[in-house]
Amino acid sequence: MSQEAQLREQICSLAKSLFDRGLTGGSTGNISARTEDGGLLVSPTGTSFGRLDPGRLxxxxxxxxxxxxxxxxxxxxxxxxxYDTxxxxxxxxxxxxxHSVALSMMPDVDPDNFLPPLTPYAIMKxxxxxxxxxxxxxxxAMGEAVRGLAGKRSAVMLANHGPVVAAKDVEAACNxxxxxxxxxxxxxxxxxxxPRQLSESQIKALVTQFNIEWD
Structure with a gap:
């Protein structure tokens, strides 16, 4: 099986896992990944994560x-x-x-640091x-808003809509x-x-230990 064929299968398998566990329903959500030649494989419009066809990406x-x-x-x-930034x-x-959409509706969330520091893992990933x-x-305009961040964030939360995450590969992005x-x-x-949140010193230790982008 070629590398691209493997990537097509991986995209569909991971998308189905997200769908099966209720992380995005119906025909919502979209996913993309870089190919070996610098191109992209992207989920088609109006498709369900639970029923993506590798050959139709x-x-x-x-x-x-x-x-x-x-x-x-x-x-x-x-x-x-x-990808551009x-x-x-x-x-x-x-x-x-x-849950992330629900949290985005709350009036007191910090728009610059959407997630409260409850565990180390969201900070690390x-x-x-x-x-x-x-x-x-x-x-x-959503894309322009991301461009306005000048590549400084790997994840954004679209208010009343949903999360968007970029990572080194499709498995890392899903995780x-x-x-x-x-x-x-x-x-x-x-x-x-x-709840007891992580302290500033604990967050700083995480950022230093795991070389995390944090600005």
Whole structure:
């Protein structure tokens, strides 16, 4: 099996796992990954993560031209913004995950550091998550908002919409977006109970020990 064929299978397998565990439902969410030749494989528009067909993934060449597969997700500007501003981005995943969306609706969240420091793992996998305002689905302004971050964040939360994460490869991106949703779930479960959060010194130690982007 060629490397691209393996990547196609991996994208569909990981997407189905996210769908099967209720992390994005119906035909929501989209996923993309870099190919060996610098192109992209992207989930088609209107498709379910639970039923992606490896042979029908949208295929772009290294100049951004669609050369095969079905019509891509309408959120391509969002994916392109991460690839264009983060040289380390090898995959992007966007979900409509319930707990992170719920947390984005809360009036007191920090837009520059969306997730509270409840465990070390979201810090290690995501760094600071930027909360972006609400945009209409498919609005190219979402991509412009990501470009405005100048590559400084690997993850953003679209208010009232869902999380978007870029990582070195598709497995890492899926792991990171799951950590984002898990942390949001913890935040909602402990909301109003004054949970003990990680201290500033503990966060600083994590950032130093694991060389985390943190600005």
């Amino acid at each position: 949208s295929r772009f060449d290294n100049k951004g031209t669609l050369i095969g597969g079905d019509k891509p997700t309408k959120e391509m500007p969002l994916h392109s913004a991460f 983060r040289s380390t981005a090898g995959a992007v995943v966007h979900l409509h995950a319930c 995501l760094g600071k998550v930027k909360l972006l305002p609400f945009f209409l689905p498919g609005d190219a 990171a977006v799951e950590e984002l949703e898990d942390t949001a779930r913890l935040a909602m479960l402990t909301r109003g109970h004054s």
